[in-house]
Amino acid sequence: MLNINGKRLRQSLEIMAEIGATPGGGVQRLSLTDEDKAAREQIISWMREVELDVKVDEMGNIFGIRNGRNNDLSPVMTGSHCDTQPKGGRFDGILGVIGGLEVLRILHENNIETQRPVILAVWTNEEGFRFSPAMVSSGVWAGKLELEWAYRRTDLTGAKLGDELERIGYKGDMPAVSRPIYAHYELHIEQGPILEKENKTIGVPKGVLCLHWYDVYIEGEANQVGPTPMAGRHDALCAASEMILKVNELPSKMGGNMVATVGEIHNMPNSRNIIPDKVHFTVDIRSWDDVFALKAWENLRGSFINIADARGCQLKTEISWRVEHALFNQELARKILEKAGKRNYSSLYMVSGAGHDASYINQVAPTSMIFVPSIGGRSHVEVEDTKWEDCEAGANVLLDCIIDSSMEI
Template sequence: MEKNQLRVNGKRLQHTLEEMAKIGATPNGGVQRLALSDEDKQARDLFVKWLKELELEVSIDEMGNIFGKRKGQDSDLAPVMSGSHIDSQPKGGRFDGILGVMGPLEVMRVLHENNIQTRRPITIVAWTNEEGTRFAPAMMCSGVWANALDRDWIYDRTDINGIRFEDELIRIGYKGETPAEKSPVHAYYEYHIEQGPVLEKQGITIGAPKGIVCLHWYDIYLEGEANQVGPTPMEGRHDALCAAAQMILKVNELPARMNGNLVATVGEIQNEPNSRNIIPDKVHFTVDIRSWDDDLAIKAWELVKKDFQEIANQRGCPIRIEETWRVEHSPFDERLVQNILDTADNLGYSSLRMVSGAGHDASYMNQIAPTAMIFVPSIGGRSHVEVENTTWKDCEAGANVLLHSILNSAQR
């Protein structure tokens, strides 16, 4: 078969995604595969099995990143790489991340069964802990691989129960021996659901983002004074949760105050002792700020940080602020973006230039290699929730664009 006639097997891709969706399946159609959980291990084991069936060179590095390399005619050349992640949000969706791993797996299967040789090697990758929901920050292991995050700092990150990242990596058997060190990559493609409403609203099949917004994560810790709620007058209370509530509203108001293209969210909160008849004395909450404009995001943070300190003083609740993580906005390689748009056009799919408001491992890959992403529509614009959905037809379309985008790059 001529290379330009190649297409993925949509039914096989669907079956593969459905098999993965059984691992960590939730009652309402989603999945829960938190990073380094037993469910994450089970999904990894299945993925590695599939890689070995294709006779790929499988390696696992010290961060648990899984690589499957297909030889090229000149295996000394830098490979074309494609991948995403297997872990999910709590009660997350069955397409987020995993589509970007099963998509290139289907590409590898098509090349294998048609005995297609490419000039360059092709590598599929599953990055560890992209979500950052159990262990913060997000994209931590692509960040280590890209030399943007410190390995030992990541190893010492803990979940809400105080369990260390490295200890869990060892427990599930995925702390490999290969150093997590960047190596030359000719081109990196990441295939993903959009996680927003733009493509569906405009009736577009393929999105080609010009890049990813910056991501800033902060952790806020407040201390109050616990006491029995009944006998303690309202005057003079040091209620950490009330202080947090005021601060959270300031975060919600932040985009409007900045008059700019910015979003700000508090997505996680822990309250202690979390009893209905005790005044809260400890609160931890998170702040997430995103924008295409890095300077605007910094200015927004400085403004709201000042608000936090004023509220803490007024409430008599000492505050500790941890500036956990920052990734600058990532403009993608124009040549690769155009390759995706041209490929979509050649295959008869409508396409759109856009921006990714969600973070992806492509942010870190963009720092070391030409990078681009392929988006397909999310039904209702919903993601990170159990009802997250994408049509099988669109999954197949995106995988076809991925197949030919990879082939174009792998022959150069």
């Protein structure tokens, strides 16, 4: 049985962790920044070392292609992303890229000839922090989002995704359009506490929760705080505070499998002696049950209207993004569980709370994911961590699955 090179996997991950390293021990490599560009160039140079044919599409997605015996057969694909959250971690995304690279290194140095081509993919702007929404490039690739619309996504400074792709030299010629894929595997850290709590090494998600994003805008009335009596104020931040607590209470009130979060808030004019008149905040709702998540929003919207009315504020809500829950390919999931078992890795069949590029790819090709434990369940933070032996275990299972699938005719 072939094994990936755990030492080399770690070394490559450590090199990647230096690109955009933060003083707090994490990584900040926001999408399409110079750090992102540097990471891409490192990855491409490694792809070339193992003789992959490197292609970049119109969305900046990078594909490193290794020929099979019969290139008319649809390829097996793996990969993830190299962008991070602000002050993010050293594993989210990049583990799936370097894990996949390590698989291709093993195939290369052992001269393994697969039946099918094998592709290592790096997806642009998965995180959605700099350019909302998340997973935008796999979304375009899967035909679920429009290319021109994606190009027009702007960051907080007004820079456009399309222009930034061009600036860093990653607006490729190849159409960002899916083609038949035989099987797609994405190796990723769990980003939650379940595997660690259950003391399992490998997680296999049956699918990804639905993901609904909303934007809420409140308008009250600004005034000097001193001479303005409490009665008759229209304080937009107080209205927002009530709403944020409603979001936080909702999952336990409604029961069922759901999380709801306000992660982002903008308060205006944000001066300590002026009553806030404008607040914008976001709502993120996720559940395995799409209808339940929609009901949750209706419930929240009703509360928001009452709160805004009671405080004499105007309310505007927007649906920014809705991705349905995705059931991954169960045959591939069974294969992963079986391969983990053969290596005596403990495993857990679970759900994924986080969105992944795999969610969009799953809509056009048989897809599954391999999770490894996140220490303390921490992710999207500088202290995000995963044991090296777990990274190695995940990459070994990925190796087994890719060899298996790419040999199938």
